[in-house]
Amino acid sequence: MTKPRAGARRAEPLAELSAPSWFGHADEVIGASLGKLLRSLPAAMAMVGRTAWRADRRAVLLGFGAQVVSGLVTALGLLAVTGVLTSLFVAGPTPDRLSAAAPSLAVLAAAYALRGVADTAVSAATMRLRPKVRHQVERDLAEAISRIDLVTFDEPDFHDDLARSRHGGMDAVDTATLQAVAVVGGLVSLASTAATAALLHPLLLPVLLLSVVPETWATVRTARLEYEFVATMIETRRRRSLITDLLAYKESAAEVRVFGAQPFLLDQHDRHSRVMERAQIELGAKETRVALAGRALSGLGITLAYVTLGWLLYTGATPLAVAGAALLAIRTVRASLTQVVLAANRLFEKSLYISDLLAFFARARRRTPEVTGRSAPVDPEVVSLRGVSFTYPGASRSALADIDLTIRRGEVVALVGENGSGKSTLAKVLAGLYQPTAGAVCWDGVDLSTVDRGSVADNVAAVMQEPTRWPLTARYAVTLGRPDRPDPGDRYLDQVARDSGADAVVDTLSDGWDSLLTTRFRNGHDLSGGQWQRLSVARALYRDAPILICDEPTAALDARAEAAVYESLRTLQSGRTVVLITHRLASVRHADRIVVMHHGRVLQVGTHTELMASNPHYADLYNLQADSYRDDPAGESALGGQTVA
Numbered sequence: 041m042t043k044p045r046a047g048a049r050r051a052e053p054l055a056e057l058s059a060p061s062w063f064g065h066a067d068e069v070i071g072a073s074l075g076k077l078l079r080s081l082p083a084a085m086a087m088v089g090r091t092a093w094r095a096d097r098r099a100v101l102l103g104f105g106a107q108v109v110s111g112l113v114t115a116l117g118l119l120a121v122t123g124v125l126t127s128l129f130v131a132g133p134t135p136d137r138l139s140a141a142a143p144s145l146a147v148l149a150a151a152y153a154l155r156g157v158a159d160t161a162v163s164a165a166t167m168r169l170r171p172k173v174r175h176q177v178e179r180d181l182a183e184a185i186s187r188i189d190l191v192t193f194d195e196p197d198f199h200d201d202l203a204r205s206r207h208g209g210m211d212a213v214d215t216a217t218l219q220a221v222a223v224v225g226g227l228v229s230l231a232s233t234a235a236t237a238a239l240l241h242p243l244l245l246p247v248l249l250l251s252v253v254p255e256t257w258a259t260v261r262t263a264r265l266e267y268e269f270v271a272t273m274i275e276t277r278r279r280r281s282l283i284t285d286l287l288a289y290k291e292s293a294a295e296v297r298v299f300g301a302q303p304f305l306l307d308q309h310d311r312h313s314r315v316m317e318r319a320q321i322e323l324g325a326k327e328t329r330v331a332l333a334g335r336a337l338s339g340l341g342i343t344l345a346y347v348t349l350g351w352l353l354y355t356g357a358t359p360l361a362v363a364g365a366a367l368l369a370i371r372t373v374r375a376s377l378t379q380v381v382l383a384a385n386r387l388f389e390k391s392l393y394i395s396d397l398l399a400f401f402a403r404a405r406r407r408t409p410e411v412t413g414r415s416a417p418v419d420p421e422v423v424s425l426r427g428v429s430f431t432y433p434g435a436s437r438s439a440l441a442d443i444d445l446t447i448r449r450g451e452v453v454a455l456v457g458e459n460g461s462g463k464s465t466l467a468k469v470l471a472g473l474y475q476p477t478a479g480a481v482c483w484d485g486v487d488l489s490t491v492d493r494g495s496v497a498d499n500v501a502a503v504m505q506e507p508t509r510w511p512l513t514a515r516y517a518v519t520l521g522r523p524d525r526p527d528p529g530d531r532y533l534d535q536v537a538r539d540s541g542a543d544a545v546v547d548t549l550s551d552g553w554d555s556l557l558t559t560r561f562r563n564g565h566d567l568s569g570g571q572w573q574r575l576s577v578a579r580a581l582y583r584d585a586p587i588l589i590c591d592e593p594t595a596a597l598d599a600r601a602e603a604a605v606y607e608s609l610r611t612l613q614s615g616r617t618v619v620l621i622t623h624r625l626a627s628v629r630h631a632d633r634i635v636v637m638h639h640g641r642v643l644q645v646g647t648h649t650e651l652m653a654s655n656p657h658y659a660d661l662y663n664l665q666a667d668s669y670r671d672d673p674a675g676e677s678a679l680g681g682q683t684v685a
């Protein structure tokens with residue numbers, strides 16, 4: 041055995057990081073015109089508005105009403121200031137001038153007080169609205185995902201789109217709610233103050249607006265740069281977090297250590313980080329240049345505004361008191377404009393993410409099976425496949441090709457064949473989880489593509505090849521397929537636990553059925569692979585469905601548990617359709633029919649005896665396994681104590 045040289049484990053560079061062929065969506069974004077991006081704003085705003093309205097109408101009305109009040113009293117305050125200054129600047133004794141200014145001063149004080157109340161009401165409404173809007177969108181997203189066709193999860197760009205929507209999109213909705221309120225408030229205040237400024241002198245307004253245009257350009261440009269960065273980096277970020285997950289999760293922690301994979305993973309982590317670092321530094325430099333240009337031009341604009349005011353005073357076109365109020369107006373208009381520009385900028389930036397979210401919702405709708413209102417036959421007598429083919433999204437070869445098969449109620453049909461021959465895919469197509477790309481799956485003659493998926497699923501229970509390790513209590517992990525089943529005294533639960541061997545698992549748990557099955561929380565438990573499999577068999581039995589799919593149901597079970605499972609499958613068999621997938625051919629000898637699969641096609645269908653006599657492929661596979669047991673001096677198979685051959 042050769043000893044690995046120190047430092048020999050150098051990972052190859054990740055070629056795809058320098059050749060960004062998978063930046064597909066980001067390229068579209070980067071290539072989009074500013075106009076196109078700006079057009080995303082109304083749709084995003086409408087989405088936030090609709091969601092806010094659904095989430096809490098009263099808060100929306102209170103928030104916007106208070107904004108209007110706040111804007112109006114700001115203008116009123118400005119007019120009061122003009123009144124105060126006019127009274128103070130006239131000739132005469134100071135006490136007289138002060139008394140003349142008193143009414144305007146009172147209006148000013150009232151305006152400030154009212155504005156304080158209105159602004160507080162706006163904050164209160166916003167604070168109420170923000171979490172509600174976020175939760176509403178999170179709920180909408182979770183619901184949309186839950187309805188998506190299973191095959192969509194195999195589409196290459198689905199997970200990128202989902203990640204962008206879940207992370208960028210959610211935060212965007214949250215921020216957008218806040219900014220939408222700020223934009224409206226700023227606009228109301230701007231409109232009323234600008235109208236007042238225009239009243240003081242019409243020239244002031246265009247000059248003021250001119251001073252804000254460069255800043256607007258700079259902020260919009262910066263927002264776009266940042267979005268481009270996030271969009272181009274999303275896959276790198278996801279890949280990097282995948283590596284962190286491998287290091288962080290218990291499921292992979294042991295293999296990482298056994299194979300000494302830490303240096304490799306850390307190296308991959310660094311490579312991804314370096315790509316992101318370079319892009320981020322480049323982004324920073326671009327943003328600095330844009331901000332500099334914006335500020336320089338904006339400074340010129342402000343200078344121009346003050347020069348204009350000075351010129352108006354110098355030529356006597358404006359009295360001193362009005363010029364004083366105009367100075368205040370300039371400050372207020374600029375403050376309002378800055379508020380609007382900043383908030384609109386953030387909104388604009390967020391609207392790009394919200395359009396991702398909207399695109400995801402649209403994709404989810406397209407990928408959600410249509411609700412037809414028609415139901416699949418309950419407890420079908422005949423399940424038939426006619427010319428069924430199936431190709432996974434993006435795959436170059438079909439996983440199933442031209443399959444014809446009929447299964448009757450009460451039959452146990454075993455699917456056998458080499459790895460990758462299409463057994464699991466066929467089982468999922470049979471169960472209506474995948475729609476065939478050609479041909480049809482019919483239950484009692486009803487094409488499953490014409491009925492609601494929920495009604496199909498209602499008839500199916502499955503023991504999956506890699507059962508989900510549900511991080512719930514043991515009770516929920518078994519009963520979640522029929523949570524509403526009345527089961528006084530847990531009689532049925534205990535029965536399926538005995539049939540699957542799950543009773544022995546639950547007996548070892550400190551809180552029995554109420555034990556939490558994850559060690560990520562306090563007092564949680566973890567189970568062995570075989571113990572999880574026992575629970576998955578119990579779950580399938582508890583669901584008590586007419587069609588039972590068992591995909592390698594006993595692969596992780598010890599001999600005794602395996603024998604118990606097959607015994608209970610035999611009991612269950614009557615009145616049900618059982619599809620059994622296993623590589624242990626001794627276990628399929630007693631199946632009513634055995635379907636031999638090869639490269640996605642059905643080679644032959646028959647009983648064990650028929651196939652041994654006529655199908656050399658099956659006979660070879662069987663004898664290969666049988667031979668390994670014949671070498672066993674005890675002559676006993678480990679498969680549930682059944683003697684092979």
Ligand SMILES: Nc1ncnc2c1ncn2[C@@H]1O[C@H](COP(=O)(O)OP(=O)(O)OP(=O)(O)O)[C@@H](O)[C@H]1O
Nearest residue numbers: 194432435439457458459460461462463464465466
């Ligand atoms: N999600 C997927 N995306 C693309 N191809 C897939 C996907 N799942 C399976 N395949 C391919 O489809 C073919 C059939 O796979 P399937 O899982 O049905 O085989 P199997 O007979 O159940 O294999 P095994 O005995 O290893 O469980 C294989 O070539 C496999 O690579």
